Amino acid sequence: MATVAPDLRRSPTRPLSTLGVRSGIGLGITLLWFSLLVLIPLSAIIVTTTEGGWANFWRTVTTDQTAHAIRLTVTAALVVTLINAVAGTVIAWVLVRDRFPGKALLELIIDIPFALPTIVAGLVLLSLYGNDSPLGLHLANSSASVYLAFLFVTLPFAVRMVQPVLEELDLDVEEAAASLGASRYVTFRRVILPSLAPAIAAGAALSFARAIGEYGSLVLLSGNLPFKSEVASVRILSAIENDNPAGAASIATLLLLVSLTVIVVLDIVQRKVASRG
Amino acid sequence: MAESHVTRHSKGPVTYLLRAFAIVYLLLLVAWPVALVVTHTFDNGLESLRAVFADPDTVHALRLSAFAAVVATAINTVFGVGVSLLLVRSEFPGKRLLSALLDLPLSISPIVVGLALVLVYGGRTGWFGPTLESGGLKIIFSTPGIILATAFVSLPLVIREVVPTLREIGIEQEQAALSLGASTWQTFWRITLPSVKWAVVYGVVLTLARSLGEFGAVKVVSGNVLGETRTATLAVEEKYLNFNASEAYAIAFLLASVSVVAIAIVSILRSREKRISS
Numbered sequence: 001m002a003t004v005a006p007d008l009r010r011s012p013t014r015p016l017s018t019l020g021v022r023s024g025i026g027l028g029i030t031l032l033w034f035s036l037l038v039l040i041p042l043s044a045i046i047v048t049t050t051e052g053g054w055a056n057f058w059r060t061v062t063t064d065q066t067a068h069a070i071r072l073t074v075t076a077a078l079v080v081t082l083i084n085a086v087a088g089t090v091i092a093w094v095l096v097r098d099r100f101p102g103k104a105l106l107e108l109i110i111d112i113p114f115a116l117p118t119i120v121a122g123l124v125l126l127s128l129y130g131n132d133s134p135l136g137l138h139l140a141n142s143s144a145s146v147y148l149a150f151l152f153v154t155l156p157f158a159v160r161m162v163q164p165v166l167e168e169l170d171l172d173v174e175e176a177a178a179s180l181g182a183s184r185y186v187t188f189r190r191v192i193l194p195s196l197a198p199a200i201a202a203g204a205a206l207s208f209a210r211a212i213g214e215y216g217s218l219v220l221l222s223g224n225l226p227f228k229s230e231v232a233s234v235r236i237l238s239a240i241e242n243d244n245p246a247g248a249a250s251i252a253t254l255l256l257l258v259s260l261t262v263i264v265v266l267d268i269v270q271r272k273v274a275s276r277g
Numbered sequence: 278m279a280e281s282h283v284t285r286h287s288k289g290p291v292t293y294l295l296r297a298f299a300i301v302y303l304l305l306l307v308a309w310p311v312a313l314v315v316t317h318t319f320d321n322g323l324e325s326l327r328a329v330f331a332d333p334d335t336v337h338a339l340r341l342s343a344f345a346a347v348v349a350t351a352i353n354t355v356f357g358v359g360v361s362l363l364l365v366r367s368e369f370p371g372k373r374l375l376s377a378l379l380d381l382p383l384s385i386s387p388i389v390v391g392l393a394l395v396l397v398y399g400g401r402t403g404w405f406g407p408t409l410e411s412g413g414l415k416i417i418f419s420t421p422g423i424i425l426a427t428a429f430v431s432l433p434l435v436i437r438e439v440v441p442t443l444r445e446i447g448i449e450q451e452q453a454a455l456s457l458g459a460s461t462w463q464t465f466w467r468i469t470l471p472s473v474k475w476a477v478v479y480g481v482v483l484t485l486a487r488s489l490g491e492f493g494a495v496k497v498v499s500g501n502v503l504g505e506t507r508t509a510t511l512a513v514e515e516k517y518l519n520f521n522a523s524e525a526y527a528i529a530f531l532l533a534s535v536s537v538v539a540i541a542i543v544s545i546l547r548s549r550e551k552r553i554s555s
Contacts, residue, residue: 019367022461027369030360034375037429038382041393044404048396087302094299098292106299108537108544109307115483115536117490118387119510120314120529123517127313128305134313152306184291206384213386216492216510220517233388233493240392240497249396252389262384 042256049253052246060250065226066235070254072143073232077211080150084207085200088158095159096166114156118216121152125221141223146231149217154207161203162196169195198269205269209262213255311533317523318530325523326530334504335512335528342509342532345420345495346488349427353484357435358477362469364436365443382432390429391497394422418500423508426494431487435480442476443469475550479543486539490532 019027049057060066095107113121125148129139139145169192177187215233222229232251239248318325329335363369364376382390398416399406409416416422450472454464470477492510499506507515509528517525 019369023363023367026359027363030356030363033356034379037425038432039378040404041397042381042385044396045389045393090295091299091302094295098296100296104548106303108541109303111540111544112307112311112537115486115490115540117492117510117529117532117536119492119513120490120533123513123525123529124310124314124533127317128310155306184289209384213384213389215386215388219514233386236386236388236392237497240395245392245396245402248392252386252392255386255389
């Protein structure tokens with residue numbers, strides 16, 4: 001999964017618009033389709049929430065069961081994001097700096113959670129951590145299963161953000177630090193970590209956004225037990241099924257706000273990286 | 278270049294410790310569970326796979342998934358290449374915003390995607406739904422809805438592959454072609470498209486894998502009617518919950534094989550490309 005850090009800053013010499021007639025029409029069609037598919041439906045969620053009113057929004061997201069689900073989702077997403085920031089960096093480090101037989105296989109394994117259908121991901125995790133667990137771990141239907149599923153589906157994000165930055169890192173600086181007497185720890189802490197920080201932050205943001213909206217991998221694994229293993233997206237689905245679009249939209253708005261915040265943070269981080277480079 | 282990094286350092290205990298951590302972590306989280314699903318599928322030899330293909334409803338579900346994935350991928354490929362060209366080759370107000378919004382589908386919960394589509398295209402209370410249905414076009418609880426949901430969730434994948442490549446190749450060749458009298462159209466087909474060919478291929482393969490496996494968004498918009506709007510991923514859930522685990526494993530195995538083969542193709546092509554370019 002390649003990540004893009006688009007350098008879209010307009011250089012002062014370039015005109016505001018260079019669209020010809022044909023690209024103008026192209027842009028029009030593009031925007032029309034994008035609006036019909038993404039923008040109008042997403043704004044429908046906001047509009048439905050607003051139509052329901054503030055009181056309805058607040059009541060929906062503070063109902064015991066829903067509030068518990070939201071708390072579990074956010075807590076698990078935060079914990080998993082932290083684990084990913086550390087484990088993802090370590091794995092990226094091993095993939096870039098270490099050499100051993102079978103490394104290519106690890107590269108492939110990292111992308112599996114990204115490509116695997118989420119419902120299959122749930123089934124996959126059940127086979128090792130469910131009731132027939134060969135390890136004797138019975139995590140199915142517990143809140144721990146939520147953490148497990150989040151860890152699985154977000155695995156590639158941090159690794160794939162950090163890896164390219166690590167590959168580009170200039171080794172001379174590290175050697176200079178080492179030759180000046182810095183220990184490996186100090187070199188890592190003072191030289192390597194600052195260059196990796198933006199990529200780690202970006203990967204963490206992606207992990208968090210993905211985790212907070214996760215649904216498919218939990219269906220079979222967590223059992224969606226209220227007050228125990230039920231997450232926010234399950235609450236949205238029940239609201240839809242109970243013909244309560246305003247309630248569903250309220251929880252969805254909350255999730256959207258979180259996602260948007262994450263994207264803004266991601267964008268700021270990327271811009272900082274670009275301006276430094 | 279990765280090689281030169283490695284050989285300059287002597288391997289200390291930390292190296293081995295980190296390596297062991299990475300291997301054990303990936304083994305426990307991904308490799309072992311995936312391997313178990315494969316072995317579960319073949320617990321009774323080929324029996325469960327045979328049962329899957331003998332059940333007309335499951336075959337229909339597989340076919341529907343494949344159809345929706347192919348249509349969504351075709352739409353996203355045309356859209357993605359077009360948007361990438363616009364983003365890289367021209368300037369217009371709001372370009373930054375559009376570029377940021379295009380990534381939105383990757384960070385949105387599939388259930389929220391489904392809800393959003395229902396609110397607009399739902400047949401009863403949606404914004405456009407009732408009008409479209411009176412015109413004979415049923416979207417929600419029908420195949421077009423499944424295609425829309427699938428196209429939504431996999432929208433940015435082609436763009437993310439093509440934009441960096443397009444930026445990298447620059448515009449010299451295109452300008453040369455144009456100055457030699459080629460039309461915009463000829464330049465696109467003869468110069469631009471061939472040079473981003475591999476990026477498009479990666480994007481298509483990833484989109485196809487992602488589309489085939491979409492579950493949450495499809496669950497909301499499809500209505501999950503057996504033999505009509507039940508897709509392969511929905512069939513996995515249904516089979517498993519109805520204590521037919523062996524067939525659930527078999528369908529899961531089929532879906533997982535496609536996605537694993539897809540990412541294997543991409544990573545092999547990519548490492549070959551890297552070797553050629555370095």
